[in-house]
Amino acid sequence: MRRLTFGILFAGLTTGLWAYSYHETILDVFARVLPKIILSNQPSELPLEQIRICILHETGDGLSAEYLSHRIDTLYTKGIRGVEITAYRQRYEEIASCRDATALMLMQTDEARLAEAAKFARSHHLFSAAYRPSALSHGIIFSLDIGSRVRPYINVAAAKESRVPIGSALLQISRIYRPESEQ
Amino acid sequence: MHLLHFRFSLLCALCAAAWLHADSTDNDLEGLFEESSSEIARSRLNVDYTPSVLSVLHHEDLQRLGVTDLFDALGLLPGIETSITQNNHKKVTMRRQNLPNSHSYQKVKLVVDGIGIDTAMYGNSDYYMNLPVSLIKRIEVLRGPGSSLYGTGAFNGVISVTTWMGDSAKGTRVFGGLGSETYSLGGLRTHQEFSDGTGLWLDGYWQADNERIEVDRSYVHPHILDPLTFAPITFDRETEAIGDTDDVSVGMKLRKGGFSFDARYKENKEGNLYGWDEALELTPDKRRDERYLFARLEYAWEMGHDLSAKLRGGMQQYRLHNTAEMFEEPVQHFFVPTDLLLAEKETTYYTEFDVNYEGVKGHHITGGASFHSTRLTDSMFDYRLGGTLLFGPELFPDGLQRDVTSFYANDSVGLTPDIDVLASLRYDYYSDHQKGYPSLQLGAIYKQPDWRLKFNYAHAYKVPNWVELYARIYNPDGRNPLVAETSDGLDLILIYQPDNRNRVKLNAYYARLHDVIDANDEDATSSIYSYVNLGSRNSYGLEAEYDYTPDPSQQLHLNLSYSRSTYISPDEGHLKTEVPDTAKLMIKGHYLYYFTASGSIGTTVRYIGHRKRQEYVRLWSVKPLGSYTLVDFTLAYDFGDTRIEAGIKNLFDDYVRYGSFYSFHDGIPDSGRQWFIRLEHRF
Numbered sequence: 001m002r003r004l005t006f007g008i009l010f011a012g013l014t015t016g017l018w019a020y021s022y023h024e025t026i027l028d029v030f031a032r033v034l035p036k037i038i039l040s041n042q043p044s045e046l047p048l049e050q051i052r053i054c055i056l057h058e059t060g061d062g063l064s065a066e067y068l069s070h071r072i073d074t075l076y077t078k079g080i081r082g083v084e085i086t087a088y089r090q091r092y093e094e095i096a097s098c099r100d101a102t103a104l105m106l107m108q109t110d111e112a113r114l115a116e117a118a119k120f121a122r123s124h125h126l127f128s129a130a131y132r133p134s135a136l137s138h139g140i141i142f143s144l145d146i147g148s149r150v151r152p153y154i155n156v157a158a159a160k161e162s163r164v165p166i167g168s169a170l171l172q173i174s175r176i177y178r179p180e181s182e183q
Numbered sequence: 184m185h186l187l188h189f190r191f192s193l194l195c196a197l198c199a200a201a202w203l204h205a206d207s208t209d210n211d212l213e214g215l216f217e218e219s220s221s222e223i224a225r226s227r228l229n230v231d232y233t234p235s236v237l238s239v240l241h242h243e244d245l246q247r248l249g250v251t252d253l254f255d256a257l258g259l260l261p262g263i264e265t266s267i268t269q270n271n272h273k274k275v276t277m278r279r280q281n282l283p284n285s286h287s288y289q290k291v292k293l294v295v296d297g298i299g300i301d302t303a304m305y306g307n308s309d310y311y312m313n314l315p316v317s318l319i320k321r322i323e324v325l326r327g328p329g330s331s332l333y334g335t336g337a338f339n340g341v342i343s344v345t346t347w348m349g350d351s352a353k354g355t356r357v358f359g360g361l362g363s364e365t366y367s368l369g370g371l372r373t374h375q376e377f378s379d380g381t382g383l384w385l386d387g388y389w390q391a392d393n394e395r396i397e398v399d400r401s402y403v404h405p406h407i408l409d410p411l412t413f414a415p416i417t418f419d420r421e422t423e424a425i426g427d428t429d430d431v432s433v434g435m436k437l438r439k440g441g442f443s444f445d446a447r448y449k450e451n452k453e454g455n456l457y458g459w460d461e462a463l464e465l466t467p468d469k470r471r472d473e474r475y476l477f478a479r480l481e482y483a484w485e486m487g488h489d490l491s492a493k494l495r496g497g498m499q500q501y502r503l504h505n506t507a508e509m510f511e512e513p514v515q516h517f518f519v520p521t522d523l524l525l526a527e528k529e530t531t532y533y534t535e536f537d538v539n540y541e542g543v544k545g546h547h548i549t550g551g552a553s554f555h556s557t558r559l560t561d562s563m564f565d566y567r568l569g570g571t572l573l574f575g576p577e578l579f580p581d582g583l584q585r586d587v588t589s590f591y592a593n594d595s596v597g598l599t600p601d602i603d604v605l606a607s608l609r610y611d612y613y614s615d616h617q618k619g620y621p622s623l624q625l626g627a628i629y630k631q632p633d634w635r636l637k638f639n640y641a642h643a644y645k646v647p648n649w650v651e652l653y654a655r656i657y658n659p660d661g662r663n664p665l666v667a668e669t670s671d672g673l674d675l676i677l678i679y680q681p682d683n684r685n686r687v688k689l690n691a692y693y694a695r696l697h698d699v700i701d702a703n704d705e706d707a708t709s710s711i712y713s714y715v716n717l718g719s720r721n722s723y724g725l726e727a728e729y730d731y732t733p734d735p736s737q738q739l740h741l742n743l744s745y746s747r748s749t750y751i752s753p754d755e756g757h758l759k760t761e762v763p764d765t766a767k768l769m770i771k772g773h774y775l776y777y778f779t780a781s782g783s784i785g786t787t788v789r790y791i792g793h794r795k796r797q798e799y800v801r802l803w804s805v806k807p808l809g810s811y812t813l814v815d816f817t818l819a820y821d822f823g824d825t826r827i828e829a830g831i832k833n834l835f836d837d838y839v840r841y842g843s844f845y846s847f848h849d850g851i852p853d854s855g856r857q858w859f860i861r862l863e864h865r866f
Contacts, residue, residue, distance in 0.1 A: 020735040021243075021735060024351075024352075025222055025223060025225075026223075028222065028351070029219040029222065029223065032215065032218075032219065033215055033216070033219060036212065036215055037212070040212055059780075060780035108735065132683070134682075134683055144219075146223055147232045147630060148220075148232035148233070148595070148597070148603045148628065148630075149216070149217075149220040149597070150216055150219040150220045150223050151216060152212075152216065169211070169212050169213075170212060173212060173213050173216060
């Protein structure tokens with residue numbers, strides 16, 4: 001035990017910046033499903049010409065955000081049924097640059113920034129998605145529920161507040177987020 | 184002729200598969216998530232939602248924790264004890280299923296990129312245990328019987344290694360390293376995509392060391408005589424065990440559309456360390472040379488929205504060439520050296536067909552069939568005293584062949600939103616036994632937001648290997664009438680995850696083994712024995728794991744294993760005792776701290792409790808093996824595209840001893856403190 005304590009103490013002597021950890025396969029799933037989900041939500045009477053996904057990240061997560069952006073671009077080079085798909089990344093400090101986006105994709109961050117991003121998405125009526133399912137409790141609309149199967153995880157109340165439509169096909173296969181107060 | 188038919192039918196089947204190919208269509212949302220579910224399941228990210236007891240280790244964590252190779256990585260997990268035998272075999276003991284005085288001890292199956300690394304001779308795969316972490320993307324370990332899912336050999340566990348072959352990341356990485364005992368490593372892996380959609384993955388490495396473990400004179404026979412003149416022979420080299428390693432491997436994968444071709448060659452040479460007899464050899468250049476080659480062609484295609492299939496064909500070849508110096512004792516306390524040459528070559532051809540069906544709502548059904556044919560190509564057991572052949576020249580009878588025909592099916596069902604059930608059944612028929620063996624798994628998971636309860640029952644079998652059945656030295660009268668040993672295992676697992684920071688996993692297990700195959704050593708002083716089916720044994724225990732991630736910069740993992748396991752001593756008394764040479768209690772943990780986005784400090788701690796020795800050895804004094812604690816410390820830093828790792832293993836230089844075949848000494852000492860530096864550059 002003395003030796004374990006030594007190791008932990010030694011390790012704890014240094015502090016500094018850090019990066020969140022991401023799993024490549026989960027980023028791949030987001031890259032694949034996000035554009036199609038956004039498109040499936042869109043009412044047929046309001047067709048989209050372009051889907052622009054703004055990926056928000058912390059400074060240390062630039063590479064992971066770049067990977068996600070690259071995967072979306074690679075998967076949807078030709079768009080989907082004539083709708084052009086583009087993804088770009090911004091740091092959380094530069095969230096204002098995302099006002100022209102169709103959707104926000106939030107990489108991991110602290111609770112304050114999640115709340116700020118949710119507020120931004122609400123005020124600009126943007127679809128919001130987050131890597132961590134726990135972000136739904138801060139007013140984010142979409143994440144992934146990873147269990148024995150992968151399901152969409154939807155915060156319907158947040159979607160209503162943001163005035164973002166959610167397609168019935170998506171709702172049918174989703175797990176619906178319920179705030180703790182409702183459980 | 185038989186082989187020609189086999190190859191022709193394989194070719195026909197592959198051609199037929201190509202004709203059946205149909206393009207997958209753009210799926211709806213449900214199909215999109217089904218596809219994602221399969222991808223997540225392949226990556227084992229939903230490990231808590233499978234009924235089996237699974238642990239997953241990822242490359243990034245392993246590298247930053249200073250783990251060097253597959254063997255080193257396995258030592259981090261609960262329920263697994265790693266050790267080295269006296270003649271330098273790396274031994275992985277899962278849940279204390281140990282056979283201390285048998286050369287045929289392996290009870291787990293190793294799978295590399297979906298290909299079982301196995302031999303009919305011993306059923307062993309320890310020559311793959313030094314696969315460097317630089318080549319490993321992920322390691323999945325299933326504890327407990329698993330032959331219904333993984334087939335023959337998965338008696339008490341499965342180690343599944345996924346390399347970077349087939350990974351989407353493009354580019355080239357070169358890696359190298361230096362360390363104690365003149366350890367050196369060099370290698371590369373690369374992935375290129377061509378304009379026509381063909382993907383090519385290549386990797387290769389070499390590694391070598393000059394392992395020397397200093398020991399006292401007790402590891403040298405006191406009176407050694409020349410076999411011809413009976414003049415005394417002086418042991419005139421250092422009293423050190425020599426475990427020199429030279430290891431090289433090259434691998435490739437080529438993929439275009441539904442076709443893929445995988446191949447890997449590995450050659451591993453190791454010194455005999457303490458020798459077969461647990462006595463230092465007079466000549467230091469005796470060693471074991473093992474070569475393993477596999478090649479596989481696979482075609483995967485979609486046969487509709489919910490139906491997909493895979494057809495595979497391949498070959499595997501194993502070659503062993505082991506020189507050793509042993510000692511005969513014609514007069515008590517006087518020894519004469521003998522020379523042993525043990526060689527074997529076996530080749531397996533196989534074909535496998537899998538179907539995956541998800542057309543029934545809530546079900547995920549897979550099924551398939553396979554045919555494996557293994558032939559002995561060459562064998563030699565040349566045992567000489569002063570140039571005179573004492574035993575040999577062949578290890579096995581000519582023309583040995585083992586054909587295994589298998590059928591399997593399993594279904595994963597979502598019974599209710601909270602309950603998933605898995606049922607799996609497999610049947611393998613062995614031509615040389617003229618008998619079939621069933622395997623079964625039944626599992627259930629009850630899911631709640633914060634916790635999950637899993638139940639798993641599995642029945643597995645292990646067919647005797649060729650050494651146990653046919654080796655002339657053990658079976659001079661012909662085939663040994665052994666039956667397969669079987670195992671029934673029960674696991675009850677509770678996973679509690681109140682938030683994203685804390686995760687607790689508790690697993691209680693019980694296993695009963697029947698017809699256990701072990702050495703029948705009626706005379707403990709003799710090296711000649713045979714293998715027999717002994718009685719039933721019980722094993723039960725508890726494995727606990729705790730993960731704490733207070734923030735993204737820190738990861739703490741702790742695990743504890745406590746196990747009781749009965750053992751039947753192979754001497755004439757057949758005493759039922761606690762299994763020797765393995766620890767009842769193990770406590771392990773690791774802590775990873777990122778002090779910047781690029782830099783990390785990793786610490787691993789492994790406490791292995793004391794281990795009792797074999798009680799049947801009454802002819803010499805045997806003390807229990809003391810407990811030991813290994814602390815490793817690693818600093819890793821990314822300078823742009825270059826990562827440098829430096830670390831110390833066994834930081835406090837604890838004295839590590841393992842059990843051994845004859846228990847002549849107070850254990851087999853392992854190397855002490857070691858250092859290493861590794862470098863990896865990405866182009």
